[in-house]
Amino acid sequence: LVASRSCISHNHVGRRPTTPQGVIDVPGAFTHGVAQSIHRKHNQHHDHGRYRTELFSSTVINGNAADSDELVNEFQPRTMKVSESFVFFARFVVQTILDNRIHQSSEWENRRRLRDRIFRKTKREVTTITTTTTTSSTTIPSAKPKRGFRESMRKLNESRKSLIRLVGYDSSLLVPAFGYLIMGAFMSSVIPYYYSSCISCVAAGEASRDKLLWALGGLGVSHVLEAIFTGLRGALFWIAGTRANYNVRVKLHRNLLLQEAAFFDNTECGILLSRLNNDVNKIGMVISFHVNIVLRQLAQFLFGSVFLLRIQPKLAMAAFAGIGLVALVSKIYGEFTRALAERVQELFARSSALAETSFSMSETVRAFDGVSIETDKYEASQFDALQLEEVQAWAYGSHKFVSDTLQASLQCMLLFCCWALGRSGALPAAKLTSFLFYVNFVLESSNEVGDQWARIQTAIGASTNVFDLIRRVPAVGDPRHIGHTLLELNAAQEIISRVKKSSNAEPIIKMSNMTVTYGTMEKPALNGVNLDINENDKVAIVGRSGSGKSSMLRTILRFYDPSSGTCALEGVDLRDLTRKQIASKIVVVEQEPQLFPMSLMENVLYGIEKDSIDDESGEKCYSEKYRVAVTEALSLAGLPVTGEDNQLGLELDTRVGEGGRTLSGGQRQRVAIARALVRKPNVLLLDEPTAALDSKSEKVVVEALKSAMERTRCMIMVTHRLGVVRSLDVNKVVVLEQGQIVEMGHPEELLKVGGVYSQLAREQGIIPLSGIGTNN
Numbered sequence: 001l002v003a004s005r006s007c008i009s010h011n012h013v014g015r016r017p018t019t020p021q022g023v024i025d026v027p028g029a030f031t032h033g034v035a036q037s038i039h040r041k042h043n044q045h046h047d048h049g050r051y052r053t054e055l056f057s058s059t060v061i062n063g064n065a066a067d068s069d070e071l072v073n074e075f076q077p078r079t080m081k082v083s084e085s086f087v088f089f090a091r092f093v094v095q096t097i098l099d100n101r102i103h104q105s106s107e108w109e110n111r112r113r114l115r116d117r118i119f120r121k122t123k124r125e126v127t128t129i130t131t132t133t134t135t136s137s138t139t140i141p142s143a144k145p146k147r148g149f150r151e152s153m154r155k156l157n158e159s160r161k162s163l164i165r166l167v168g169y170d171s172s173l174l175v176p177a178f179g180y181l182i183m184g185a186f187m188s189s190v191i192p193y194y195y196s197s198c199i200s201c202v203a204a205g206e207a208s209r210d211k212l213l214w215a216l217g218g219l220g221v222s223h224v225l226e227a228i229f230t231g232l233r234g235a236l237f238w239i240a241g242t243r244a245n246y247n248v249r250v251k252l253h254r255n256l257l258l259q260e261a262a263f264f265d266n267t268e269c270g271i272l273l274s275r276l277n278n279d280v281n282k283i284g285m286v287i288s289f290h291v292n293i294v295l296r297q298l299a300q301f302l303f304g305s306v307f308l309l310r311i312q313p314k315l316a317m318a319a320f321a322g323i324g325l326v327a328l329v330s331k332i333y334g335e336f337t338r339a340l341a342e343r344v345q346e347l348f349a350r351s352s353a354l355a356e357t358s359f360s361m362s363e364t365v366r367a368f369d370g371v372s373i374e375t376d377k378y379e380a381s382q383f384d385a386l387q388l389e390e391v392q393a394w395a396y397g398s399h400k401f402v403s404d405t406l407q408a409s410l411q412c413m414l415l416f417c418c419w420a421l422g423r424s425g426a427l428p429a430a431k432l433t434s435f436l437f438y439v440n441f442v443l444e445s446s447n448e449v450g451d452q453w454a455r456i457q458t459a460i461g462a463s464t465n466v467f468d469l470i471r472r473v474p475a476v477g478d479p480r481h482i483g484h485t486l487l488e489l490n491a492a493q494e495i496i497s498r499v500k501k502s503s504n505a506e507p508i509i510k511m512s513n514m515t516v517t518y519g520t521m522e523k524p525a526l527n528g529v530n531l532d533i534n535e536n537d538k539v540a541i542v543g544r545s546g547s548g549k550s551s552m553l554r555t556i557l558r559f560y561d562p563s564s565g566t567c568a569l570e571g572v573d574l575r576d577l578t579r580k581q582i583a584s585k586i587v588v589v590e591q592e593p594q595l596f597p598m599s600l601m602e603n604v605l606y607g608i609e610k611d612s613i614d615d616e617s618g619e620k621c622y623s624e625k626y627r628v629a630v631t632e633a634l635s636l637a638g639l640p641v642t643g644e645d646n647q648l649g650l651e652l653d654t655r656v657g658e659g660g661r662t663l664s665g666g667q668r669q670r671v672a673i674a675r676a677l678v679r680k681p682n683v684l685l686l687d688e689p690t691a692a693l694d695s696k697s698e699k700v701v702v703e704a705l706k707s708a709m710e711r712t713r714c715m716i717m718v719t720h721r722l723g724v725v726r727s728l729d730v731n732k733v734v735v736l737e738q739g740q741i742v743e744m745g746h747p748e749e750l751l752k753v754g755g756v757y758s759q760l761a762r763e764q765g766i767i768p769l770s771g772i773g774t775n776n
């Protein structure tokens, strides 16, 4: 059974991973076909079912898990045979060329059609034909921009500008780094001169000892200086790269957290983590390594070229022509690898998302024995990336083969020319040695530039996504009143004074014709809602599943903005308040609060800045004033950390584990209530506060909530369990149906009316307090 299920689950592996935008094209439909054929072959000779059956039987026989070596060895991720890998590469290249051809021909076709249309239009205008002519409604597909050398340079330039802005350009670091780079390159280019002088002295035999010593001295000094400059340059560029990584990573992390809730609805966390780690690393590598080497080699190339031109200008020109050809090959290779790199990064990001999901849902995976399903999914996505990485490797090998062959041919040709010139006496032996040294020197530099150019292109591919995310402006963000114009400053001032002066007569929360629509849904979750919540109101929002209750809470917290209408807090539209202002006035207690892996006290005070310094560690901490307040809040919330009631032996500094997993659901909820008690917010939001609790815990939590409510101006609760409406003395019930308010009033009154609320209450066995039956 295990074996057959494993085989069935393998059937999906040939499919390409999908993104929210659609299927990842690697490239066109081709990869799918090739991948499927390889997967098919792979499945034939790689019996996944067998190892699982063996694992199963060995586990049964031993009655225990296998030892660690067995665990590692029993599972071998699949790979392609080397020949398959090469065939994949060859077909990939052919397909890419064909795709480009098709693209180019469609570009020509588009241009021709555009020309025809313009021509016809002009003709019509000139002849002023008044009869209605049927104009072609075919939309000309926008041609995909061709990424030529100019495009590469433009992208490089854009990325360079972004880098300089984002990585925090530090002239005290980069100016000396460039200085050492130039000096090091100059010293490297001097070395072949002294080498050839030494060889000439040794070969000639009759040269004076002084001349040899002078050449040896020059060689030694230039080597030492080159080593010093290289060391300094390397260290400074390394630091610059590390700082760039640091700056970009921190800025990206911050900007991601600033994004609106809908952004996280549509983006998997694994993808974001991959951007934060893998992609950002590539940016640092560009600065600390690739750019550094390219610049050094370019400088060496220039210095070497000067020496070449001085020794023999004609031959030097021939050498440059050959180097130009090698550079052309490198350029083609660079463009190819950049396109590949973008795809590989995308596939790795998808893989990270899969891994992140499987880890975060590890309990469900375990409960439903989903390890093989998750492994297959992850392996399939990694396999897709592996295939493309192998294409990169073959492309590198092919590039090396072509460029090295070209260089060798160039060297042979130059040697032949040298021989011809030598025969005519135009190139003495000493000059010939020197020339050949410099040819090699220049060729090596240009070779290295070609290599690094391809890697820079790869990094540009990876950095594009990062820069897009760093520049993303959140759709729901803080107002930009703190502007620079007098008008903006006045507007900001007015809002602040309105917030301060808000009178008790003003509703604390006011929804006016408010409609909320999620990006992915056509139907609004809330439709034209009008609701006032006043001082001392205790409001319960009830309704059937999907009626829009949570959407109302999320809008009050400004996780989402209304698509029309407004939601105001103390007379000010929520859109005019900053997140800090909203957080200082509204606190939410969720059904299953997630806690941070920090101490109990840090969780209660989350969002409040530490105000003191610890004497021993020298780190920031909370002062005694806060410790007292949290102790009191936890005690009121039913989770005492002192006295006899502290049966759990908790302390303020007890760490609560990932997500608060060392505490039960009810205990986590009490921590969340303590947060509200400490802050004394104007608005207390409760999301299903007792849904996950037994009756004993419910009583404790209800008492804690009552204490919290005493410290707030109003309370709004979303609940399915109508019993809590009575225990929390709710004075206003709002009944939602399909995003609209269908009933509103005092709960006991509504129970007697015989509408939706009384029906919901009857289903839960709740009758009016008077005990008299309803109108039904």
Ligand SMILES: Nc1ncnc2c1ncn2[C@@H]1O[C@H](COP(=O)(O)OP(=O)(O)OP(=O)(O)O)[C@@H](O)[C@H]1O
Pocket: 265, 518, 519, 520, 521, 525, 543, 544, 545, 546, 547, 548, 549, 550, 551, 552
């Ligand atoms: N993040 C979201 N993206 C898209 N649609 C959403 C999102 N959240 C909720 N919806 C949709 O909005 C509608 C209202 O959902 P909401 O969660 O507000 O209902 P609810 O009354 O709180 O339901 P329940 O009692 O089951 O929690 C539903 O149709 C739901 O599918």
